[in-house]
Amino acid sequence: MEHGFVALVGAGPGDKGLITIRGAELLSQADVVVYDRLVSQEIIKMIPTTAEKIDVGKENKFHPVKQEEINHILLEKSLEGKKVIRLKGGDPFVFGRGGEELELLYENNIPFEVVPGVTSAVAALCYGGIPATHRDFCSSLHIITGHAREGGQLSIPFHELKELNGTIVFLMGVSSLSYLMNGLINAGMEKDMPAAIVENGTRPNQRKLVATVGTLEQKALEMEIKSPAIIAVGKVCSLSEKFSWFMKKPLFGTKILVTRPKESSGTLVEKLRQLGAEPVEYPCIEVVPIPQNEKLYHACENIREYGWILLTSKNGIQIFFDYLNSKGLDARVLANTKIGTVGSQTAKALKEVGLISDFTPEIFDGRHLALGIAERVGENEKVLICDAAIASDDIVNILRSNNIKFDRVPLYNTNYINENSNKVKKSIVHGELKYITFTSASTVEGFIASMKDIPLESLTAVCIGNKTAEAAKKYNLRYVVAEKSTIDSMIDKLLEIGGGNIYD
Ligand code: SAH
Secondary structure, eight states, rough: OOOOEEEEEEEEEEGGGOHHHHHHHHTTOOOOEEOOOOOOHHHHHOOOOSEEEEEEEOTTTSSSSSSHHHHHHHHHHTTTTOOOEEEEEEESSEEEESSHHHHHHHHOOEHHHHOOOOHHHHHHHHHHHOSOOTTOOOSSEEEEEEEEEETTTOOOOOHHHHHHEEEEEESSSGGGGGHHHHHHHTTOTTTTTTEEEEEEETTTEEEEEEETTTTTTHHHHHTTTOSSSEEEESSSGGTTTOOOOOGSSSSOOOOEEEOGGGOOOOHHHHHHHHTTEEEEOOOOOEEEOOTTOHHHHHHHGGGGGGEEEOOHHHHHHHHHHHHHHHTTTGGGGGTTEEEEEESHHHHHHHHHOOOOOSBOOOSSSHHHHHHHHHHHHHHTTEEEEEETTTOSSSSHHHHTTOOOOEEEEEEEEEEOOOTTEEEEEEEEHHHHHEEEEEEEEHHHHHHHOOOTTTOOTTEEEESSSSHHHHHHHHTOOOEEOSSSSHHHHHHHHHHHHHTTTTTT
């Protein structure tokens, strides 16, 4: 059988923006991905769903999968002819055992490629506001392991290091912090030399400690610093407050629950992340097209009867056009029909299928859509409403009271789902989650259905619009409502109530 191929890819320190373009490209083509503990969840989520995922996560002093075994997994999978991506935290060759993993592949003539990664040694410093070097302070950078080989002993040339006067970065050093700091002090380093620790660097749960060589150990104990963390020693650490940028992002450290269905949560999640928040994806609903939709079939057969068609969600648009396509039809069947969309996002989704909305209300809800249509519909023009099975009767009632003829075709059912609800419940009970975003009344219903018996007083719901807020109110949730019914407006609201609220 034809040989596969192995790529050793540096995943970077955590922030998914720090994987290289080449790394992401290879990852998207993977048949098998072998990854370990240091690879962040954000990056793991980038693995294609079709790829086999093998977690060989390593804990300190505890190796669930031995190095030799990992080497063999890479060999075996590539001999099966697969594209194997070995994802490693940071850079694969910086204390990453990358070399060891290539040996066996080399011996067996397996083609391989190595993609460098952004090493935590530099990136965690950077996200901690510490420049690795600075002309006023130092002229060298030393990256040193604080962890001895199994059975071996650490022997760090502290005297030489001290003499070099550069920035020293220790990886894998949390458990030997005392040895490292005392080693430097015994070698003559001044006790007040600035030193710092960045834990979980580049991630939303990053923590930073700035102290001196003399006080770092005690403060790290007080803060209960844990691995993964880098330890930095040198005058550059004194710049950390001034140059801090990541932890000063307005929503830094704020966990926010996002309840939208998976396929549509992307924009909100990404925007929250850019603001430093830690979005926790917890889709509470899923949208399922109505199978053998007779009503839709009839409506499409007679589409020319309708002067207007109203579309009330992105999901609806997708389902409607997928349906047309499945019948060998396309947007041309709507050539003589005007289209009304409920909001800017729906109008945008329509544009993606090549059509321009004829009407979108200023206020993005069904009521205002119907009121606008009532003003625009021609005499004897019939309206086709395509919406969710659980949609409210707002549109129907307004058209009816205006004596407008219409047909209503539900396109999809909304199911409540609760994957990972235990984890979310725990975060709520422990007070880690303060905000929850709702982009429809159905997400509120789905969330409530999955949270029986959990006290929700500590949460504030950020609702996209009034309908959603009504649902939140019904369940006594504390809530705020976005001024305009858009994701951006929800974010503005969050910034207003949560901005600057670092960890308090
Ligand atoms: N190849 C990796 C390093 C592997 S050694 C790299 O280039 O980054 C593992 C050590 O890296 C950890 O003990 C810790 O010291 C450091 N490390 C990895 N990711 C980190 C992160 N996100 N924040 C702080 N330190 C990290």
